[in-house]
Amino acid sequence: MKRFLVLSIVVALLLCVSNVQAGDMLQIKGSDTLINLVQRLSEVYMQKNPGKYISVTGGGSGTGIAAIINGKCDIANASRLMKPKEVEQASKGGVNVKRVVVAMDGLSVITNANNPVNLTVDQIGKIYRSEVSDWSEVGGKGGKITLYGRQSNSGTFVFFRDAILKGEYAGTMRRMNGNAQIVEAVKQDKTGIGYVGVGYVKKAKGLNIVKVAAREGAPYSSPLNSEDVKSGTYPIARPLNQYVNGTPMGAVADFIAFELSDEGQKIVEEEGFFLLPQEYVDFNKKSVGL
Amino acid sequence: MRRVKDKMIHGLFFLNGIFVVAILLGIFSLLVFTAFPAFKEINILDFLTGSIWNPDAYLEPSYGIVPMLVSTFMVTLGALVVAIPIGIGAAAYLSDVASPRVREVTKPIIEILAGIPSVVIGFLGIVLVGPFIAKVFGLSNGLNAINGSILLAVMALPTIISMSEDALTSVPSNYEQASLALGATKWQTVIKVKIPAALSGIIAACMLGMGRAVGETMTVLMATGCAPAMPKGFLDSVRTMTSTIAIELGEVAYNSTHYYALFAVGLVLFIITFIINMTSDIILHKYEKVHR
Numbered sequence: 381m382k383r384f385l386v387l388s389i390v391v392a393l394l395l396c397v398s399n400v401q402a403g404d405m406l407q408i409k410g411s412d413t414l415i416n417l418v419q420r421l422s423e424v425y426m427q428k429n430p431g432k433y434i435s436v437t438g439g440g441s442g443t444g445i446a447a448i449i450n451g452k453c454d455i456a457n458a459s460r461l462m463k464p465k466e467v468e469q470a471s472k473g474g475v476n477v478k479r480v481v482v483a484m485d486g487l488s489v490i491t492n493a494n495n496p497v498n499l500t501v502d503q504i505g506k507i508y509r510s511e512v513s514d515w516s517e518v519g520g521k522g523g524k525i526t527l528y529g530r531q532s533n534s535g536t537f538v539f540f541r542d543a544i545l546k547g548e549y550a551g552t553m554r555r556m557n558g559n560a561q562i563v564e565a566v567k568q569d570k571t572g573i574g575y576v577g578v579g580y581v582k583k584a585k586g587l588n589i590v591k592v593a594a595r596e597g598a599p600y601s602s603p604l605n606s607e608d609v610k611s612g613t614y615p616i617a618r619p620l621n622q623y624v625n626g627t628p629m630g631a632v633a634d635f636i637a638f639e640l641s642d643e644g645q646k647i648v649e650e651e652g653f654f655l656l657p658q659e660y661v662d663f664n665k666k667s668v669g670l
Numbered sequence: 671m672r673r674v675k676d677k678m679i680h681g682l683f684f685l686n687g688i689f690v691v692a693i694l695l696g697i698f699s700l701l702v703f704t705a706f707p708a709f710k711e712i713n714i715l716d717f718l719t720g721s722i723w724n725p726d727a728y729l730e731p732s733y734g735i736v737p738m739l740v741s742t743f744m745v746t747l748g749a750l751v752v753a754i755p756i757g758i759g760a761a762a763y764l765s766d767v768a769s770p771r772v773r774e775v776t777k778p779i780i781e782i783l784a785g786i787p788s789v790v791i792g793f794l795g796i797v798l799v800g801p802f803i804a805k806v807f808g809l810s811n812g813l814n815a816i817n818g819s820i821l822l823a824v825m826a827l828p829t830i831i832s833m834s835e836d837a838l839t840s841v842p843s844n845y846e847q848a849s850l851a852l853g854a855t856k857w858q859t860v861i862k863v864k865i866p867a868a869l870s871g872i873i874a875a876c877m878l879g880m881g882r883a884v885g886e887t888m889t890v891l892m893a894t895g896c897a898p899a900m901p902k903g904f905l906d907s908v909r910t911m912t913s914t915i916a917i918e919l920g921e922v923a924y925n926s927t928h929y930y931a932l933f934a935v936g937l938v939l940f941i942i943t944f945i946i947n948m949t950s951d952i953i954l955h956k957y958e959k960v961h962r
Contacts, residue, residue, distance in 0.1 A: 442921025467925070526810050531896065532726050533921035541728055548728050551737075551899025552811055554907050555917065557892060561796070568801060569811040 410444015410457035441535030459535035486603030510550030692951030708930035748819025797891030826879035837871025877950030
């Protein structure tokens with residue numbers, strides 16, 4: 381009996397300890413494009429602020445947005461905007477979402493190193509809608525194009541479709557399970573084409589990072605040139621967002637302030653993303669006051 | 671006191687049995703009730719015969735499961751073509767050729783194969799099997815139905831080998847002795863007497879292996895490319911029912927048509943695996959009766 385009592389006290393204590401930790405732990409969830417960056421940011425943040433815990437997990441923007449709607453996380457990473465339907469769903473459940481833009485992302489289009497093409501936005505659209513099926517039709521070496529893209533739970537999938545294709549993806553596009561898999565596939569595939577966040581290709585070898593022109597006759601620019609992304613000359617750039625429940629306070633506000641600080645933005649650049657243009661700095665002030 | 675204890679244990683086991691049945695019924699009714707609303711908005715004929723699956727479309731969503739059915743069928747068939755000859759061969763080796771010592775070491779090793787996580791096998795599909803297939807067939811990449819088939823075959827092998835070996839060992843030894851006494855060689859005895867005698871057990875083993883292949887998710891999700899278009903051959907990328915559910919269920923809006931449609935796909939899958947398992951059970955039963 382005595383032993384049982386001791387055991388139950390120990391168990392109860394353990395439960396208390398784990399509860400305390402879970403309560404202090406900031407849960408961040410969502411976009412696979414943002415995960416590396418936010419993980420890095422949280423590591424530096426935790427080093428500077430001992431006793432604070434942040435857990436960052438991926439799963440895609442859709443997963444993160446679903447989590448914030450259901451109150452299962454504190455911050456949702458999203459590489460796309462929330463749909464009006466989702467915002468409505470959230471407010472029905474008492475979650476009043478606010479958006480913060482933490483970084484700019486140039487979405488890079490990649491091909492195999494043996495196929496150094498430059499493309500216009502229009503050509504990329506045609507390729508992914510499978511209106512063009514051979515590289516010789518768009519100035520490449522020739523060979524049947526293999527399409528690689530993300531799965532439909534990815535914000536990148538939705539952004540690329542809505543902004544570049546403005547139509548349906550070809551049914552033959554291979555739906556890969558994350559950015560890294562696309563990079564891996566295109567490295568091996570001489571006639572492949574894929575799209576991934578710039579952070580994933582900055583240090584990758586064996587790839588051609590396609591220079592893209594907004595239209596026929598416009599200058600071709602590379603997503604590796606940060607000035608072009610910031611100024612909007614590079615045509616496939618997008619804001620990377622975080623969604624929070626209501627005006628952030630306490631630990632959430634503290635972490636977001638760190639992300640937007642000069643130190644945080646330096647990490648953003650180191651991870652291969654781009655600094656916020658003034659328009660989004662103003663937007664954040666208006667949205668969450670940070 | 672003893673009687674009470676006996677009764678309690680009896681009751682406990684009965685509860686356990688009922689519990690499992692209840693879980694099965696629960697899952698089945700959940701599938702049916704969640705799948706049903708899908709057909710308020712989707713024509714059931716379009717669902718079963720449509721060749722385009724594109725629920726989060728830019729314009730018009732469409733819900734046709736034929737490409738998925740074909741894909742699942744293709745990788746399963748491919749897996750069986752690879753796994754059955756190897757599986758039966760290995761089983762025959764273990765039961766009739768291998769020395770007891772070799773068997774003692776080999777059989778547990780084969781059974782360990784069943785415990786390798788499917789993610790690991792899927793990863794091997796990407797980095798090892800895929801490039802190999804691409805090279806052999808002169809393709810630009812190896813994420814296709816053959817890749818999925820080979821990996822699923824590897825995963826189905828332990829079941830097939832282990833159960834076939836049991837079936838072969840349980841063939842009464844007088845069959846074997848009679849055959850040898852009539853002057854048949856060892857090889858002839860295995861091929862013409864033992865395997866036919868154990869056939870129903872072997873078929874049941876293959877059916878169970880097939881059930882494993884139909885329901886496997888992560889491996890095919892990683893290794894087959896998951897293109898939703900209708901596959902034209904084994905060198906095309908395929909997207910099975912399981913991978914579609916796995917990809918889409920995580921982010922689908924609750925109680926939307928898409929959500930219900932995914933459960934409808936799950937229901938179809940459940941019915942398929944149920945039929946496979948049922949058939950293998952019936953065959954196995956028949957075989958037990960023959961030898962009693």
